[in-house]
Amino acid sequence: MKAAESSPSAPSPAVDAAITHALFWLVAGNAMGTMIAVLLLLPGLNRLLGEWTYGRWMMVHMNTALYGWCSLPMLGFLFRTYGVERSALRLWGRPVVWLWSAALAVGCYSWLSGTSSGKLFLDWSGYARILFPLTMGALWLLLVFAFLGQRRNAEQARWRAAAAKLIGLAVLAAVPFALFYASSPDLYPAFNPDSGGPTGASQLESSLGMVLIVLVLPFGIARRLPGHARTLSLAWVLLAVEAAFCALLGRADASHRMPAQYIGLGSILLWLPLVPLYYRGFAWNCETRQWKQVFLCWWGLLVVSGWIFFLPGVLDRFKFTDGLVGHSLTAVAGFLTALLVFVMTQLIGDEHAWIFNSKWSFYAWNLGVLAYVMVMTAAGWIEGGNPGFTMAPGPLHHVLYFVRLLTGLAMLAASVEWWIAATQPFGRMRRYQTSHAGAIAA
Numbered sequence: 001m002k003a004a005e006s007s008p009s010a011p012s013p014a015v016d017a018a019i020t021h022a023l024f025w026l027v028a029g030n031a032m033g034t035m036i037a038v039l040l041l042l043p044g045l046n047r048l049l050g051e052w053t054y055g056r057w058m059m060v061h062m063n064t065a066l067y068g069w070c071s072l073p074m075l076g077f078l079f080r081t082y083g084v085e086r087s088a089l090r091l092w093g094r095p096v097v098w099l100w101s102a103a104l105a106v107g108c109y110s111w112l113s114g115t116s117s118g119k120l121f122l123d124w125s126g127y128a129r130i131l132f133p134l135t136m137g138a139l140w141l142l143l144v145f146a147f148l149g150q151r152r153n154a155e156q157a158r159w160r161a162a163a164a165k166l167i168g169l170a171v172l173a174a175v176p177f178a179l180f181y182a183s184s185p186d187l188y189p190a191f192n193p194d195s196g197g198p199t200g201a202s203q204l205e206s207s208l209g210m211v212l213i214v215l216v217l218p219f220g221i222a223r224r225l226p227g228h229a230r231t232l233s234l235a236w237v238l239l240a241v242e243a244a245f246c247a248l249l250g251r252a253d254a255s256h257r258m259p260a261q262y263i264g265l266g267s268i269l270l271w272l273p274l275v276p277l278y279y280r281g282f283a284w285n286c287e288t289r290q291w292k293q294v295f296l297c298w299w300g301l302l303v304v305s306g307w308i309f310f311l312p313g314v315l316d317r318f319k320f321t322d323g324l325v326g327h328s329l330t331a332v333a334g335f336l337t338a339l340l341v342f343v344m345t346q347l348i349g350d351e352h353a354w355i356f357n358s359k360w361s362f363y364a365w366n367l368g369v370l371a372y373v374m375v376m377t378a379a380g381w382i383e384g385g386n387p388g389f390t391m392a393p394g395p396l397h398h399v400l401y402f403v404r405l406l407t408g409l410a411m412l413a414a415s416v417e418w419w420i421a422a423t424q425p426f427g428r429m430r431r432y433q434t435s436h437a438g439a440i441a442a
């Protein structure tokens, strides 16, 4: 029986499905990104697309990046953390992943058809607004049952781990409802006046949310090493202090001009050395090394550049320009993608880590994103001083946008390689597990 159960570092059907679906959405999102980059260079091509023009594809590009590529690896993480793979319900992981992708596909169709709440990343409406939260509910139920099954196992019943998982379940229970209600145009307008958007008073709040995720992740997938307890405690205390500071700051002023706001956001710089130290406190598989290093580099770039961009004077020039498109890419395609690939290499184990470790795709991705960010930062800086640069594009604008297209092609090629590679060994693994489980049952 033991042989049929997956070892903690081997891919199981549920984790395998989460990873291959995530990579599918990454390829799809990158292909759309490349297409909209062409449309920005040659706007006349929009006429060939009927009603499905730039504005609609742009939403699908962003939503597939967030709800497909960035979310599905986290399903793999949750399957591992809550022991879905080892539970009697392990065969339900794959259907939940398929349901997730199907709900997202329905969302894509609705956005392309022009149905939208108008809210960035919350543009769920119509059927999709019901189907996607329901899928989240199905995932939650699977985690709950897997958790309850584990609790019967005395070895798993260490109360601290169990309490942390219970808190996790309580938080996750709220997400489908929050998504449903926040997607309503009636709750608050497309631009929330209370927060000032991603460059307003809630900037520290959302940055700390990211830190929280970074701190939680290792617990589900790696063993703690002795001798690092102090660093780990320091990190959690600092997070609590910053959260308290954030609450004191309030949300009354949605700008970025009060010294308390930009000095407060500067406190995020403390995480520059602390995150690498924190990650040293866990035992990682050998083959995760290059993605761990690059995720920490992106982390450094994101934190420093994010704070500089927020400063009065700098943000005034960058706001609503291509500079912030570059910043978004630093966050999601640079930092978050490297973190997700690092997590996935840990989930699949050293034996399968080659999927993400080919040298050329590693460099094609990371240098591609870096070049994209540099080009957009330059375009944004020029645009901030002279809006005509974007409104009436000249030769320099075309050159920068063409280079952006090339960087997109490099990213697309890297993601295609990962996706093709991932579907091969997992296919073999699936066949192995199915035949092996069949033999044991017989």
Ligand code: HEM
Pocket (backbone or CB within 6 Å): 029, 030, 031, 032, 033, 034, 035, 036, 037, 040, 058, 061, 062, 065, 066, 069, 324, 325, 328, 329, 332, 333, 337, 404, 405, 407, 408, 409, 411, 412
């Ligand atoms: C993991 C991969 C990617 C992620 C997470 C991602 C994410 C995003 C996000 C969040 C935005 C909105 C930026 C903003 O308005 O602040 C955006 C816009 C855009 N992205 Fe991507 N993207 C990815 C890959 C690509 C690729 C490969 C290309 C190809 C060149 C691309 C081209 C674009 C274009 C053209 C825009 C629109 C910019 C504008 O409206 O001026 N993206 N992307």
